[in-house]
């Protein structure tokens with residue numbers, strides 16, 4: 001028969017391939033400022049806007065010299 005000889009032990013049930021699939025569905029919302037996907041209730045990592053205002057300075061691509 002095509003049945004497994006033993007049932008899956010409890011220690012293995014949690015690590016089965018399909019068991020831990022999609023454990024944390026990442027919810028994203030569109031930033032109202034730059035329309036990038038961002039986490040809800042988080043400052044947008046792309047433009048630094050939250051709730052329609054600039055909260056943090058967005059990361060500059062040209063990171064200048066640290067001293068100066």
Ligand SMILES: [Zn+2]
Pocket residue numbers: 031032033034035036044045046047048049
């Ligand atoms: Zn944004």
